[in-house]
Amino acid sequence: VCKQIPTGPIETTLCDFETVEAHNDDLYTHLKDLVKTPFFKYFRVDLYRDCPFWQENGFCMNRECGITTTDESEIPERWRAAALSKVEMPSKDQRHKLPGCYYRDSDFCFLDDMSEGDYIDLSANPERFTGYAGPSARRVWASIYEENCFGMSEFNLMSSNSPNPAPVSLPDTMTGALRPDGVDNPKACLEKRVYYKIISGLHASISTHVCYEDMNQSTGEWGPNLQCFINRVAAYPERLQYIYFNVVLLLRAISRIGPYLSAYDYCGSGAHEDDVFTLDKLNKVIDIAQTVGKFDETVLFRGENATVLKDEFKAHFRNVSRIMDCVGCDKCRLWGKVQTSGLGTALKILFELDEKALNPQLNANLLSRSEVVALINTLHRFSESLAAVNIFRKMWSESDEEE
């Protein structure tokens, strides 16, 4: 079904599949270099908060679920939590605090408050097959899709003022495609469809990585598993299309915030040439973003209920970031947190910040280092998925020729 590259416009964007395809090789090459630089590879995250929604035994027996942490002494001093907490004091915006994390009204996800957590070298802990599966993984995915239930806030939405989140209601059945009612219906509101595309695209991208770096359980060898990719992604063409959708959305956010990112201070590694390299690579990504990131954010959240709908969208997405604390595998939780934080940052850039706020001279501390790191690493994950899809396409054609 998905042997060919999809063609034509990418729904709800102003971009087409061909344009993304034409630029993804370059994009991926630059991102691959960028995420290995000192600024972008270290991420501080609290991986061991309790699941706020249900009793979860977060202990994964698989060796591949484990992660290696980095000692604080290896982190350039100015990026350590103590230094960051001085610089990154949020603006006048009020923080809504929960133990270990907080959000401001403009945020689409919960942010760690930096008092707890570990430093992780993301480049040393790649997202790939871990063996995490079964009821725990399905429950997490089901809960994430359930958050697409707009208009149901009184039942399963964590009130922004409540210190104790209400439990997420789970669907009666956890089998079959996790496609909430109404998403397929073109009459479903645009915001709801966009939400679904973001989540389903994230899910498809994670599945692509799992299948691309799969471990053969009998031989212990790593390699791409075409059948896994066909079963989980390619058999559902829209899942693949949503990966493209996420790439366009993230690139639009990067394009919007381009001047701010170019003015950001990446120094700190101690080596001048590293800092120059980082900025050079980032500027190349921003150039591509300006060509490919064609998404019109102004068509969302319009009309008389716009503010209510946006608040609801934000609250649901924040819930997704908290559901990550329920993922029962350290490495999956790490990448789940990086990516929900990266997508949340993109949504904030698209829907919360006006041109004035994006001006680096007027608003130098607009984004925290963690948000910038998450945004770029998330785009790297999606871009890498598209690169992997091309390799799967070749494998598929070759297997046809052999038959």
Ligand code: FAD
């Ligand atoms: P799942 O992927 O668990 O999907 C459950 C159901 O959702 C499917 O039956 C299907 O009906 C539906 N569905 C599947 N894909 C989509 C889609 N794109 N759109 C809409 N509906 C869909 N495993 C790893 O090996 N490595 C990882 O790094 C990793 N990271 C994870 C991160 C998170 C946040 C979560 C929740 C899980 C992660 N997992 C990871 C587990 C992985 O995503 C799968 O849950 C697991 O491999 C079992 O897959 P499955 O085939 O049973 O279906």
